[in-house]
Amino acid sequence: MDQKSSAKMVVYEQEGVFIHFxxxxxxxxxxxxxxxxxxxxxxxxxxxWKPYDNIVTPPPAEHEAQVLSVSSSAVVGEDKQxxxxxxxxxxxxxxxxxxxxxxLDPDWTMVAKDAKKESSTDExxxxxxxxxxxxxxxxxxxxxxxxxPLEDIRCIKKxxxxxxxxxxxxxxADGASLPTLHFHQGGSKKFWKVLERYVTTxxxxxxxxxxxxxxxxxxxxxxxxxxxxxxxxxxxxTLGGKFLENPLTSTFNHFSKVTNFLQDFLxxxxxxxxxxxxxxxxxxxxxxxxxxxSSRIQFKQEGEGSAGFEVITCAELxxxxxxxxxxxxxxxxxxxxxxxxxxxxxxxxxxKDIFRGGVDPSLxxxxxxxxxxxxxxxxxxxxxxxxxxNKEEDYYRMKLQWKSVTPDQETRFTPLRENKSLIDKDVTRxxxxxxxxxxxxxxxxxxxxxxxxTYCMYNFDLxxxxxxxxxxxxxxxxxxxxxxxxxxxxxxxxxVQHNFDVNQNGMKAQLRDLRTLIQFLDPTFFDNLIEKxxxxxxxxFRWLLLRFKREFSFENIQTLWEVIWTGLPCDNxxxxxxxxxxxxxxxxxxxxxxxxxDILKHVNGLSGKIDLQLTLSKAEGIYLQLATCQRxxxxxVRDVVGLSKQTKRKQENEN
Amino acid sequence: MASGKKVLLKVIILGDSxxxxxxxxxxxxxxxxxxxYKATIGADFLSKDMVVDDRLVTMQIWDTAGQERFQSLGVAxxxxxxxxxxxxxxxxxxxFKTLDSWRDEFLIQASPRDPENLPFVVIGNKIxxxxxxxxxxxxxxxxxTKNDIPYFECSAKDNINVEQAFQTVxxxxxxxxxxxxxxxxxxxxxxxxKSNDNKPKSDCAC
Numbered sequence: 001m002d003q004k005s006s007a008k009m010v011v012y013e014q015e016g017v018f019i020h021f022x023x024x025x026x027x028x029x030x031x032x033x034x035x036x037x038x039x040x041x042x043x044x045x046x047x048x049w050k051p052y053d054n055i056v057t058p059p060p061a062e063h064e065a066q067v068l069s070v071s072s073s074a075v076v077g078e079d080k081q082x083x084x085x086x087x088x089x090x091x092x093x094x095x096x097x098x099x100x101x102x103x104l105d106p107d108w109t110m111v112a113k114d115a116k117k118e119s120s121t122d123e124x125x126x127x128x129x130x131x132x133x134x135x136x137x138x139x140x141x142x143x144x145x146x147x148x149p150l151e152d153i154r155c156i157k158k159x160x161x162x163x164x165x166x167x168x169x170x171x172x173a174d175g176a177s178l179p180t181l182h183f184h185q186g187g188s189k190k191f192w193k194v195l196e197r198y199v200t201t202x203x204x205x206x207x208x209x210x211x212x213x214x215x216x217x218x219x220x221x222x223x224x225x226x227x228x229x230x231x232x233x234x235x236x237x238t239l240g241g242k243f244l245e246n247p248l249t250s251t252f253n254h255f256s257k258v259t260n261f262l263q264d265f266l267x268x269x270x271x272x273x274x275x276x277x278x279x280x281x282x283x284x285x286x287x288x289x290x291x292x293x294s295s296r297i298q299f300k301q302e303g304e305g306s307a308g309f310e311v312i313t314c315a316e317l318x319x320x321x322x323x324x325x326x327x328x329x330x331x332x333x334x335x336x337x338x339x340x341x342x343x344x345x346x347x348x349x350x351x352k353d354i355f356r357g358g359v360d361p362s363l364x365x366x367x368x369x370x371x372x373x374x375x376x377x378x379x380x381x382x383x384x385x386x387x388x389x390n391k392e393e394d395y396y397r398m399k400l401q402w403k404s405v406t407p408d409q410e411t412r413f414t415p416l417r418e419n420k421s422l423i424d425k426d427v428t429r430x431x432x433x434x435x436x437x438x439x440x441x442x443x444x445x446x447x448x449x450x451x452x453x454t455y456c457m458y459n460f461d462l463x464x465x466x467x468x469x470x471x472x473x474x475x476x477x478x479x480x481x482x483x484x485x486x487x488x489x490x491x492x493x494x495x496v497q498h499n500f501d502v503n504q505n506g507m508k509a510q511l512r513d514l515r516t517l518i519q520f521l522d523p524t525f526f527d528n529l530i531e532k533x534x535x536x537x538x539x540x541f542r543w544l545l546l547r548f549k550r551e552f553s554f555e556n557i558q559t560l561w562e563v564i565w566t567g568l569p570c571d572n573x574x575x576x577x578x579x580x581x582x583x584x585x586x587x588x589x590x591x592x593x594x595x596x597x598d599i600l601k602h603v604n605g606l607s608g609k610i611d612l613q614l615t616l617s618k619a620e621g622i623y624l625q626l627a628t629c630q631r632x633x634x635x636x637v638r639d640v641v642g643l644s645k646q647t648k649r650k651q652e653n654e655n
Numbered sequence: 656m657a658s659g660k661k662v663l664l665k666v667i668i669l670g671d672s673x674x675x676x677x678x679x680x681x682x683x684x685x686x687x688x689x690x691x692y693k694a695t696i697g698a699d700f701l702s703k704d705m706v707v708d709d710r711l712v713t714m715q716i717w718d719t720a721g722q723e724r725f726q727s728l729g730v731a732x733x734x735x736x737x738x739x740x741x742x743x744x745x746x747x748x749x750x751f752k753t754l755d756s757w758r759d760e761f762l763i764q765a766s767p768r769d770p771e772n773l774p775f776v777v778i779g780n781k782i783x784x785x786x787x788x789x790x791x792x793x794x795x796x797x798x799x800t801k802n803d804i805p806y807f808e809c810s811a812k813d814n815i816n817v818e819q820a821f822q823t824v825x826x827x828x829x830x831x832x833x834x835x836x837x838x839x840x841x842x843x844x845x846x847x848x849k850s851n852d853n854k855p856k857s858d859c860a861c
Contacts, residue, residue: 418749422722425673425694432691466672466694466722502724538731541697550693596731597700597715604699 016185326357342381372491571642670742672721737828774827
């Protein structure tokens with residue numbers, strides 16, 4: 001082993017990883033091929049991308065994306081005469097901004113796809129190449145080459161399935177984005193595998209196809225750019241039209257606006273430290289949504305011929321409706337929705353009706369199994385019997401695994417011992433006032449214990465976390481047997497698992513999303529919370545972690561959970577329930593004498609005093625308000641409640 | 656330091672899950688014990704008015720979840736603490752071993768101005784149980800090495816020594832408080848919102 005290799009060890013290397021760049025206003029796509037490596041030294045692991053020596057410039061695309069590919073030699077020729085250094089600032093800034101939309105624009109992807117087929121070396125450097133070489137000369141290294149510590153990556157957005165090749169967009173802890181990495185020759189899967197060895201990855205609750213890398217350092221600026229959506233679908237892609245008419249002026253006009261706009265925002269960014277001291281880390285979520293005031297304000301580019309970016313003020317929320325709640329679905333209703341072989345029909349309608357009024361208590365035992373994904377709606381009675389047999393076997397197999405560990409063995413099996421000890425402590429204090437769990441030698445306690453320990457064997461990576469016993473308790477009482485309770489619990493945990501993450505990212509994301517909603521829906525209340533140093537919303541922690549379990553009576557929590565499990569009327573409906581609850585308490589919470597500790601006390605004291613139906617109706621009313629002003633919603637708000645998905649689906653259906 | 660002003664003392668109780676943090680707090684404030692306290696999720700607090708060294712003080716006792724992963728959220732509650740109570744269970748050696756990390760974690764997260772002098776009090780709870788494992792000597796020894804932290808052995812269940820322990824907590828916290836008053840401007844949160852005296856007189860037209 002020579003010295004060099006012991007100091008730096010390459011653990012992943014992938015050729016044919018391309019960076020595509022698309023200069024705003026220009027319509028050529030450039031590609032730069034290179035090698036992506038992950039290497040480590042004694043202390044850190046790094047991600048590095050280096051270009052090959054030659055630069056590939058694809059010819060303009062010819063068919064699908066004709067509107068975009070207007071590049072002609074005349075345009076390129078003209079551009080060449082410009083002072084390229086003038087562009088350095090803009091382009092560098094653009095590369096460092098979180099602008100996934102630019103790279104992920106579908107039209108653009110098509111161009112790239114064509115380009116791949118016919119890629120050739122083009123010797124006449126155009127605008128972007130000039131910029132690149134100018135930069136290279138200055139810094140003595142190609143502009144796009146990067147080496148970053150893995151821990152600096154905050155999240156990675158993956159390409160959707162079905163695209164020509166995988167690409168990844170990396171966002172850094174300081175809010176900057178790296179150029180999108182296109183895996184022309186594959187290797188992205190291996191990339192994930194290797195990456196997972198060095199960092200913790202969690203699926204983002206906020207954005208689809210996004211993996212969060214233990215974010216230790218989020219800052220407000222990133223968030224503010226997200227919310228502004230400066231380079232979102234409304235800006236650059238629309239430049240093409242104007243460009244056709246007057247390419248040069250158009251380009252410069254837009255660049256100047258971007259520069260002016262960016263200066264205000266980028267300068268503070270320079271003063272933001274890259275890493276925070278350890279003692280500040282835990283309070284980071286405080287800052288996450290501290291953005292540009294009310295998020296109802298959006299920056300948008302006005303239509304043709306306008307002067308440019310303009311602030312469009314508050315989206316007007318319409319009047320709040322108070323939708324009627326309905327009756328629980330009845331046994332007759334349920335039976336009438338089963339076909340002769342036991343399949344459930346008209347599932348969507350059933351979900352709607354459950355959302356409206358819950359489930360009759362006599363049906364719960366069966367319906368919950370569907371709602372929690374233990375049974376599939378389309379299964380026949382025979383298939384269900386078989387499923388149950390298999391699941392029973394599976395459960396007892398896992399139970400036997402921990403049951404057969406002897407006390408002696410356990411002395412050398414700390415993780416199991418610790419999980420069991422935590423479970424033991426919590427089982428003895430979960431819902432002990434209920435008949436089902438009361439008394440000393442109650443057999444239900446043993447069931448509760450056994451299901452929880454078996455869940456540890458099922459998901460040892462997660463293990464037991466406080467709060468789980470609260471989620472299991474109503475399920476076990478309803479099911480009455482450990483096998484069904486276990487598999488329903490597994491289904492429930494699949495939904496809420498991230499709340500229990502070691503790094504608490506799931507809870508942080510939920511608090512952040514809730515903050516986004518409150519900030520949008522009720523800026524006055526939000527400002528009041530800021531004044532009282534309460535915008536961290538910690539007083540909602542128990543609501544979120546236990547899905548309101550401790551806030552409602554046993555009967556009511558069953559109804560509430562059923563409603564939430566339908567997944568209607570939008571994503572994260574439970575967050576709208578939080579907003580509704582806070583809205584009801586607002587007169588007290590906004591009182592000038594009610595500070596952070598008083599808010600916490602008041603919220604904790606609401607337990608058992610909340611009107612469920614009123615709250616659900618209010619939450620749905622809030623949803624309807626959001627749905628009717630959909631076009632004015634910021635992307636962040638739309639993402640939280642999943643309205644972007646719904647809009648997309650609608651558009652697809654219309655097409 | 657005799658003054659008529661009511662003082663607010665903020666006290667944080669830390670320790671592993673199930674050592675009896677909630678029970679101790681309830682025994683001290685409400686003189687009640689229950690086997691059926693639920694596991695603390697998030698945070699809660701109880702307040703108690705008391706007289707310490709002839710001064711009327713309000714002690715605000717904060718109780719948080721014991722499982723380690725929830726501590727990252729604790730920082731909001733730790734801030735401005737005047738004293739930290741570390742609790743372990745005398746029948747569970749592990750809960751004693753983790754005292755070190757609880758103490759360190761608190762000092763990091765609460766980031767007191769003067770970490771050297773931030774008072775701690777250690778409570779060994781559940782001495783009513785027969786299967787005691789951690790000896791008095793061992794616990795006392797640890798406290799001695801940590802700048803002579805006062806140590807109490809208690810039973811929240813049988814209300815043994817709880818009052819004495821919290822009296823010491825209050826005294827320690829008040830000492831801290833007396834120091835703080837030398838720098839009143841660092842503690843804007845102690846401005847009494849209820850009185851209008853703090854508001855600037857609006858005799859200006861703007």
